[in-house]
Amino acid sequence: MFEIFETFLFDGDGVLYKEDSPLPGAIEFLQLLAKRGKQIFILTNNSTKTREEFQEKLKNLGITLPIDHILTSAYLTAKYIEKESPNSSVYVIGEQGLKQELTSVGLNIVNNWEEENDEDIFNLGFDEIEYVVTGMDRSFNYTKIARATHILVNYEKVKFIATNGDFTFPTVQGLIPGGGAMIAILEALSDRKVAGIIGKPAPLMYEKAVEIAKSKKEVSIMFGDRIETDIYGANDAGITSCLVLSGVTTMNDLGKLVNEEGPDIIINNLADAIEDFN
Ligand SMILES: [Mg+2]
Incomplete structure (x- = not known):
């Protein structure tokens, strides 16, 4: 068939x-x-890798595909925001793959470093931010939760977009929290619903x-x-x-x-x- x-x-x-x-x-x-x-x-x-990293991973498994045949939630999220509001500033909860895809279409990531838990939570220029973008983040921590919540609660114009809503992510040892877990926490704390899930x-x-x-x-x-x-x-x-x-x-x-x-x-x-x- x-x-x-x-x-x-x-x-x-x-x-x-x-x-x-x-x-x-x-x-x-x-x-x-x-x-x-x-x-x-x-x-x-999976928003944690760039398309190039997926291409490499597939190649190592014995699968060769052109880059434009690899569609990830991180890449499409970047393209979506680029089209809707080019060059805008984004607060990101997510891993390196997502950050690289957003940067590669010209978006400005206001927190493009590994935020430590003890950083001063309000030590960030919040006014320019237009989007909060979430994806699976295995370094999700108190500082990120507090900053993202602060933005969503205090800046109504900021759009809340997520790469994907999967609550879990399968590993060989068992399921671990996925991108949907990050959404659920921010929705609960900010009393706002995610405006769009791209994946x-x-x-x-x-x-x-x-x-x-x-x-x-x-x-x-x-x-x-x-x-x-x-x-x-x-x-x-x-x-x-x-x-x-x-x-x-x-x-x-x-x-x-x-x-x-x-x-x-x-x-x-x-x-x-x-x-x-x-
Ligand atoms: Mg699957």
Whole structure:
């Protein structure tokens, strides 16, 4: 059933790899698609790396992709803000990958250093800030919480944008807090709702991939391991969704869904997809 598609969109973690190890069938399936002239894209909500770092990571796994076929929530957030308000000043909660993507489109990061916990919280020029941007931040600390909350509470004009809303991030040892955890804390403290979440399930990333491929949604398919992002996003965007059970979602989770919410296709891993293709 997969041969009919022209554009293949893949989530990274839990579909192609888990940390630095490829998942069963992933590399072979991508090689097969490349050989058949299919277009391949990676759509990842992971905002901690730049696209170049993802390209390198994929290369080390044995997957070669052009840079514009790698779409990350950090990159799209940078492009979104650049379009909406070029050269604006941004307070960032996030890791180096996000900061580099924002800087590379000409945005001014007001806290472009590792903020220590004991810094004077109000020792920052707040007036010029136009955005608070959050992504997963493994150095999230009291100073960052206090500053971001201060900005959101005291500067109504400041827009609150997030790269992605995933509450958790899968590692080999287990789940750790993801970008959604940072949003939840700031929403609770500031009594403001995040104005926009750029990553999946929002349609932006899917639409961008189809646009770059010069393809159509009807002949595009998304492979993902997370229902609430990968699958819901594909369903909303009008793209065929394929749940891959090699990541966070289990068959048990699926029992809780009503039919139209679920994926169009379910496979155990990408080795299954190869079998179907032949
Ligand atoms: Mg995933």
